[in-house]
Amino acid sequence: MGTVTTATDGHLCRSLFERHLDDFLHHWGIAHEPEPHYPHHPELNTTGFRADWRRADGTFVEALGLMEGEAYAAKVERKRKPAALSGLRLLTVTAAELDCLPETFADWLRETPSAPPGGPRSCP
Secondary structure (H helix, E strand, O other), X not given: OOOXXXXXXXXXXXXXXXXXXXXXXXXXXXXXXXXXXXXXXXXXXXXXXEOOEEEOOOOXXXXXXXXXOHHHHHHHHHHHHHHHHOOOOEEEEEHXXXXXXXXXXXXXXXXXXXXXXXXXXXXX
């Protein structure tokens, strides 16, 4: 649905939103693997759902760019269920949270990142 592009680290991104997040992860030194498979589940995940990224600690990250679409929102919910059943940590990011990425990913930021442009932000 989006613009296919390549992130700074060479990862293929399926939207500009995904690229923004991938570039953020790369810039801040947060190791990430693109498009990992969710755990298989005989009823909840038979088609091989993929996340947008997996962190080195196993946390799955999803860029939720189209939540206003009913089919898209339903697919996100279908992904959440097998993740919860397997004890998988799932971090979701919406476009409204783009200004809060340092806070969202605070657990994984390297010790000496450069300051985000614009200084501190008030995040939800």
